[in-house]
Amino acid sequence: MRPRLAREAAGAGSLVSLVVLVLTGPGLMAGYVPSEAEAFDAVLYVRRLEGGAGWLRSLHSHAASGAVACGALFLLATAAAGRPRRGMWWPASGLFLVLIGLCFTGYLLPMDQFAWWGNRVRLGIVESVPLVGGWLADVLRGGGSVGAATLPRYYALHTAVLPWLAALLLWRLLAAEREGLAAALSARRPLLLAGLALAALWTAALIAPAALEPRADPSDLEYTPRPEWYFLWLFQIGRLTEGQAWVQGALVPGLGLLALVALPLLPPLSARQRAAAVAALVAGWTALTGLALWEDRDLPPRPGYEEALAARADAIYADDCASCHGSTGRGDGSRSRSFGLDARDFTSPGFWQTADPDRLVAAIRDGLGEDMPAFGRKLSDEEIGALAERVERFRPRAGE
Amino acid sequence: MRRRELLRSWKPWLGVLAAGAGWPTLARWLHLEPAAADETWVDAGKLGDLPEDGWEPRRLAVRRRDHWRESVRSETVYLRRRGEAVEALSAVCPHGGCLVRQQADAFACPCHQGRFDSDGGRVEGPARRGLDPLPVRIGRGRVQVRHRLFRGGISDREPVAG
Numbered sequence: 001m002r003p004r005l006a007r008e009a010a011g012a013g014s015l016v017s018l019v020v021l022v023l024t025g026p027g028l029m030a031g032y033v034p035s036e037a038e039a040f041d042a043v044l045y046v047r048r049l050e051g052g053a054g055w056l057r058s059l060h061s062h063a064a065s066g067a068v069a070c071g072a073l074f075l076l077a078t079a080a081a082g083r084p085r086r087g088m089w090w091p092a093s094g095l096f097l098v099l100i101g102l103c104f105t106g107y108l109l110p111m112d113q114f115a116w117w118g119n120r121v122r123l124g125i126v127e128s129v130p131l132v133g134g135w136l137a138d139v140l141r142g143g144g145s146v147g148a149a150t151l152p153r154y155y156a157l158h159t160a161v162l163p164w165l166a167a168l169l170l171w172r173l174l175a176a177e178r179e180g181l182a183a184a185l186s187a188r189r190p191l192l193l194a195g196l197a198l199a200a201l202w203t204a205a206l207i208a209p210a211a212l213e214p215r216a217d218p219s220d221l222e223y224t225p226r227p228e229w230y231f232l233w234l235f236q237i238g239r240l241t242e243g244q245a246w247v248q249g250a251l252v253p254g255l256g257l258l259a260l261v262a263l264p265l266l267p268p269l270s271a272r273q274r275a276a277a278v279a280a281l282v283a284g285w286t287a288l289t290g291l292a293l294w295e296d297r298d299l300p301p302r303p304g305y306e307e308a309l310a311a312r313a314d315a316i317y318a319d320d321c322a323s324c325h326g327s328t329g330r331g332d333g334s335r336s337r338s339f340g341l342d343a344r345d346f347t348s349p350g351f352w353q354t355a356d357p358d359r360l361v362a363a364i365r366d367g368l369g370e371d372m373p374a375f376g377r378k379l380s381d382e383e384i385g386a387l388a389e390r391v392e393r394f395r396p397r398a399g400e
Numbered sequence: 401m402r403r404r405e406l407l408r409s410w411k412p413w414l415g416v417l418a419a420g421a422g423w424p425t426l427a428r429w430l431h432l433e434p435a436a437a438d439e440t441w442v443d444a445g446k447l448g449d450l451p452e453d454g455w456e457p458r459r460l461a462v463r464r465r466d467h468w469r470e471s472v473r474s475e476t477v478y479l480r481r482r483g484e485a486v487e488a489l490s491a492v493c494p495h496g497g498c499l500v501r502q503q504a505d506a507f508a509c510p511c512h513q514g515r516f517d518s519d520g521g522r523v524e525g526p527a528r529r530g531l532d533p534l535p536v537r538i539g540r541g542r543v544q545v546r547h548r549l550f551r552g553g554i555s556d557r558e559p560v561a562g
Contacts, residue, residue, distance in 0.1 A: 128553035144560020317486030
């Protein structure tokens with residue numbers, strides 16, 4: 001691709017992503033509580049209101065990915081075109097770093113498994129930074145471990161501190177790029193690119209909604225945390241330099257920061273050197289990301305919230321219900337047959353004449369008659385609700 | 401820039417304004433509650449249910465006082481029984497905080513390849529100490545653990561709040 005077109009496309013993509021982030025943010029805030037105890041339920045509630053799609057959240061999440069990708073490409077394309085001017089390069093780099101900070105703080109907010117574990121590992125890496133790491137992690141968390149004080153701090157950073165910082169840097173960047181921007185806005189191509197970027201974000205949000213994983217569980221031994229796609233390269237460096245946590249935590253980010261700050265001050269490189277440097281960066285990133293994915297090829301896919309809950313309901317049904325109600329729901333399990341228990345047949349239309357979701361939930365929770373035990377102490381409300389939905393699946397369809 | 405010019409510029413005044421209005425916020429951010437040592441014992445099941453030798457994972461419901469909130473958090477520990485004595489190890493990796501898993505007779509972390517031997521000692525990987533042992537006591541046939549978390553990434557065992 002021609003460098004100028006690449007830079008224009010990346011710039012348009014970044015700007016559109018930023019606008020979408022700013023505009024969808026308040027929509028998400030209106031359905032959110034920054035509380036460890038309530039955040040996940042609030043997110044889930046909004047997701048159900050939107051018919052399980054969570055498209056507002058999807059739009060915000062995809063725009064964040066888009067802003068990181070386009071921002072990185074914009075910096076790369078700018079550096080490839082020649083030694084950047086300080087006045088535009090520093091605000092642009094700063095904006096990119098603030099964007100990474102926004103991702104860092106935003107990912108914890110839904111308090112699902114991905115959020116919890118990703119944050120735990122990231123803070124662990126922050127802690128391994130020499131001298132200031134432990135203190136910095138404590139200030140971010142509001143204490144020695146993630147707890148009641150943490151989400152309010154992340155929320156304040158994510159919705160107030162960092163956005164203001166980003167606005168300030170964007171203002172400096174646009175002021176430095178005034179002439180280029182005016183020329184771009186009078187031409188047709190950049191506007192077309194911006195329109196394409198917006199259409200791409202909407203398409204992505206509608207066909208590939210952002211994942212919501214199960215509720216955060218700090219005691220889950222099965223969960224294997226992995227970073228977002230754009231941090232896999234750093235994760236892989238951590239794996240390759242095992243034993244030296246400071247390489248991943250401090251050395252590589254420090255070198256990256258130094259390169260960003262120093263680039264406009266270094267003697268200008270020839271076009272050939274620039275092309276080689278860009279090619280090396282792109283190849284390195286691709287190789288590390290590819291290697292990270294390849295080494296993880298045997299990891300089981302991470303289920304979403306609804307999927308995991310349905311699987312849990314299947315397991316509970318098999319363990320606790322099938323012995324009486326039978327694995328096909330006919331009420332013909334081995335226990336009910338050998339003890340002559342009166343287990344309901346979930347496949348008979350007669351059963352469904354009186355059953356409704358509320359009564360199913362009540363029967364599972366409190367028991368029914370002499371033979372149906374109460375499960376309210378053993379199972380959570382969430383599990384009982386999912387189990388009622390599992391039983392609904394035995395319901396014969398009309399006309400069958 | 402001469403001093404007079406500096407005073408005439410608006411930028412230093414903006415800094416003074418920011419410092420004057422912003423310090424209460426900064427103070428709020430830098431205020432961290434001291435780690436309150438949690439002295440409660442958490443039930444970890446019957447002694448009789450633990451197999452002889454070999455580590456068993458157990459989930460504990462750890463009640464904690466967290467700023468303005470009383471909460472219960474689920475945490476995983478590994479228990480090993482030898483006769484009437486029980487040892488406990490925190491499952492939290494002392495590097496990044498992922499939960500270590502049993503691998504053959506030892507422990508491995510799924511995040512950054514940390515490895516620990518069958519007593520929890522550090523073998524290789526980025527962790528700078530072995531797995532953290534937790535105090536255990538036996539009362540009326542039940543195992544009780546005093547659960548705590550330790551700061552990651554360092555070689556000392558520094559307990560943190562919660």
